[in-house]
Amino acid sequence: MPANASDKNAAPPLPEPLRVPVADSHTHLDMQSGTVADALAKAASVGVTTVVQVGCDLAGSRWAAETAAAHDGVHATVALHPNEAPRIVHGDPDGWSRQGAREPGGDAALDDALAEIDRLAALPQVRGVGETGLDYFRTGPEGKEAQERSFRAHIEIAKRHGRTLVIHDRDAHADVLRVLKEEGAPERTVFHCYSGDAEMAEICAGAGYFMSFAGNVTFKNARNLREALSVAPLELVLVETDAPFLTPAPYRGRPNAPYLVPVTVRAMAAVRGVDEDTLATALGSNTARAFGY
Numbered sequence: 001m002p003a004n005a006s007d008k009n010a011a012p013p014l015p016e017p018l019r020v021p022v023a024d025s026h027t028h029l030d031m032q033s034g035t036v037a038d039a040l041a042k043a044a045s046v047g048v049t050t051v052v053q054v055g056c057d058l059a060g061s062r063w064a065a066e067t068a069a070a071h072d073g074v075h076a077t078v079a080l081h082p083n084e085a086p087r088i089v090h091g092d093p094d095g096w097s098r099q100g101a102r103e104p105g106g107d108a109a110l111d112d113a114l115a116e117i118d119r120l121a122a123l124p125q126v127r128g129v130g131e132t133g134l135d136y137f138r139t140g141p142e143g144k145e146a147q148e149r150s151f152r153a154h155i156e157i158a159k160r161h162g163r164t165l166v167i168h169d170r171d172a173h174a175d176v177l178r179v180l181k182e183e184g185a186p187e188r189t190v191f192h193c194y195s196g197d198a199e200m201a202e203i204c205a206g207a208g209y210f211m212s213f214a215g216n217v218t219f220k221n222a223r224n225l226r227e228a229l230s231v232a233p234l235e236l237v238l239v240e241t242d243a244p245f246l247t248p249a250p251y252r253g254r255p256n257a258p259y260l261v262p263v264t265v266r267a268m269a270a271v272r273g274v275d276e277d278t279l280a281t282a283l284g285s286n287t288a289r290a291f292g293y
């Protein structure tokens, strides 16, 4: 029996293992409780044998690169998150970032941080540059310029190193697609936590962008995501946790981790009307192709 309703903070139970191994294409192990080794073992025990560890700031990007070097089955991506870039330039008066309040550093500080991302992107265990992109939900108009400048710089870094671009797009679909078109997208581009509708999925499909679905595809109010998943070409579909966030139903609100990927895979298989093994086979090879490992 799952934990009772009062046990809202408890880790959800282990799902039944997948028969065909898949990858969690986007996770944040550094924001989850417990050790990396335990998280990987638990995930592998249910068929999630590979994870992509995503960096959001300099410290997190260095950590992602170190963790990927230390563990088989972990690949890293490095970046300044779209909400991190404006904080570097303008400071962080509210101090909600993990480092706490920060003094404004101006454009030069952003350039310095981007130079470090560039250096990390050259490491062999770093397969991607991201998460980058645009977030108009958390960043207000005053941060837009820094955010877009950072996004463009990340696209350039990804292309120069032959890395996969990992996009974070929150309430910014049109501008993300515009900037990608203006800069020219890298050969491999992933929309993490895909949040567009079916119409946007057609645009992504036309451009060859991967669409990575997270636990929110299981949410009752996410019909648009399920419609997008139904029309996306199977060879461009990925699955992710974005853990510790976006825990799939019926565990919404409880801590997420890579071992919960099978819950989302099963929901996705139902949406597409394919059996679990067929979908898992596609997800496994798609993720390897998307990140070039």
Ligand SMILES: [Zn+2]
Binding pocket: 131, 168, 169, 192, 193
């Ligand atoms: Zn994101």
Ligand SMILES: [Zn+2]
Binding pocket: 026, 028, 054, 131, 242
């Ligand atoms: Zn993320």
